[in-house]
Amino acid sequence: MLKEHLIQIDKNLCIGCGQCIKDCPANNIALINKKAHTKQQQCIKCGHCTAICPKKAVSMTGFNEPPIEFKEKTTVDSQQLMQALKTRRTIRQFKDQPISDEIIRQIIEAGRLTPTGSNAQDVSYIVLKDNLKDFERIAVRLFKRLLPVIKLINKTAREVPIDDDFFFKKAPAVILVISKSQINGALAASNMVLMAESHDLGVLYSGFFAMAVKYSSKLRKQLQLKHGKVITALVLGYPNVKYHRTAQKEEATIHYF
Incomplete structure (x- = not known):
């Protein structure tokens, strides 16, 4: 994380219910004299303690936004999600139509x-819009x-x-997703x-452009x-293309033990 975040517990609001202790993945909170206390500040700052406290006694500094209150967790309709996953396709034909900055932000x-x-x-994240073609030309x-080497290792190319x-x-x-961790990115x-x-x-996942950035000091x-x-x-x-049916997939390989 880029900023320092400190966990603070308001002893006047804490009722000693122990919910934060049970839910802390780092085992970093203890109950002392019926009040929650952090053992140290060097935890992963996941925010579970702030999210689970029924009395808002736990807070964390250094963020630009407060936690959002909610009564029930929002869920997505499972049938609609499954249908969306079945009908999605990688797109390589696009309309000459801009995307608003608000949608990019979302x-x-x-x-x-x-x-x-x-x-x-x-x-x-790096957003390429106005100068997108400049970066593409370099790549x-x-x-x-x-090309001769690429053709040897990639049949599609x-x-x-x-x-x-x-x-x-x-x-x-184009949005470039940047991280040191392949999984997180x-x-x-x-x-x-x-x-x-x-x-x-x-959406098109352009692995080729990610490869180009890796090997081009000029692009970096x-x-x-x-x-x-x-x-x-x-x-x-x-999309400037319309598909009429789903693509067939191999059955999942599953092992149960």
């Missing part, structure tokens, strides 16, 4: 709210030089021409795709990418 918010290992919150030049729109397919926006990206599709957007310099790596590039736009 997509990134879905990534920000995704849980991370040890609550690291180590995922960041295209790199891939054309590397043998048949796909590397043209000026090879990476972004004329999409209006991938989890955030998955939630971001669901949010994007809820706005009727199509242009992106001001000093720490972390591009886990994936989410190419976003309104």
